[in-house]
Amino acid sequence: MFYFYSIVTKPLTSVVLQNEICPVCSKKGTIEVVLYMKFATALIPMFGLGRPTSVHCTECGHEIKSVNTPLFAQNNYSPGIINGIKTIKANHKRTLWQLLYPWSILILLGLLCIFGLLTQYSVSRTNSQTSEMLANPKIGDVYKVNIDSMYLLNANTMGSKRSQTLFKIIDIKSDTLLMVRNKQKTEGIGVKESDWNSLSREDNTFETAPHKISLKGITERKEVFEFFNQKKIDSINKTDRVKSIDPLHFSKSIGQIPNYNGIEIVERK
Ligand SMILES: [Zn+2]
Structure with a gap:
């Protein structure tokens, strides 16, 4: 130019x-x-x-x-x-x-530079705060989760569409997080913070039956792994020639923790 x-x-x-x-x-x-x-x-x-x-x-x-x-x-x-x-x-x-x-x-270039540095600083701050909170979960934490529609109880299509919903921790037992899922969902992948605003955070918008979610799956893989029930775990153990000690071996992934820079993934009061 x-x-x-x-x-x-x-x-x-x-x-x-x-x-x-x-x-x-x-x-x-x-x-x-x-x-x-x-x-x-x-x-x-x-x-x-x-x-x-x-x-x-x-x-x-x-x-x-x-x-x-x-x-x-x-x-x-x-x-x-x-x-x-x-x-x-x-x-x-x-x-x-x-x-x-x-x-x-x-x-203009100077202002853009300053703006860029501030944005980068705030993104890396948010990211490190998020990792910190994911590694040290607390009861009441609400997680943003990208989920496949086929895993939703109220799914009305057989197709698998990406949806956004919220999971809330109601109890913690060592590596297992007991989480309840929000009854609401919106279609999309929720790149922006505002994409998640339409989901209600009220207690009565969460289901009551908890999912047993692996903490390891969230911290290490940024994925929501739900543990199988005991009957299925027993049958896996019976058929496996080599017994697995990996907890994720007894679970399936039902969603992902969104990995977009700057999104507040864990909402803690
Ligand atoms: Zn003159």
């Missing part, structure tokens, strides 16, 4: 030097000093290039000093003109807008 850059000079103020005489038309009080703001721009201003001046005669148009004259080439002007340039620069106070405007892009 910098390929299309250009230099802009905009007049800020001007003053006529009453005692100067034009070297061309010899008239007095016709020499005007103009002060400009100068900046590089690529559609949006990029950076400031100071305040150059130009000097010319308002009567005959003779140009004594061009706005593009570099600073170091200023030594062959009359003392009156040199003083006029000095005075106009000293007297003109730029507004805040005039000071900041030439630097628009840099200011």
Whole structure:
């Protein structure tokens, strides 16, 4: 984008030097000093290039000093003109807008950087708080869960659609979390916090029959593993040649803990 850059000079103020005489038309009080703001721009201003001046005669148009004259080439002007340039620069106070405007892009980039860093900081803070709470569950914690519709009791379709619902911890027995599921669900995967707002957190919106959920599955796999009933566990143990000690071997995954940055996965009062 910098390929299309250009230099802009905009007049800020001007003053006529009453005692100067034009070297061309010899008239007095016709020499005007103009002060400009100068900046590089690529559609949006990029950076400031100071305040150059130009000097010319308002009567005959003779140009004594061009706005593009570099600073170091200023030594062959009359003392009156040199003083006029000095005075106009000293007297003109730029507004805040005039000071900041030439630097628009840099200011925008700076603000974007700060915004990005703050977002990143808050996301990593939320993520570490979430991991901490998942590893140390408390009764009453409400978890956001992405669940497959086919595992929902009130599913009215045979298809498997992704849904969002809430699970609440009502008891903890070592690695087993007793959790009740919210009767409500919404379709989708809940990428944004607001996607979860329509689900009620009231006690009476949760079912009463608890699910036995593995804590290990949640902390290590970010998945909701429901333990089988004792009858099924016994039959697995009977048929397995090698006895498993992995608790997840006796369970099935019924949902996932959403893994989107910045979402408050555990709601704790
Ligand atoms: Zn003149």
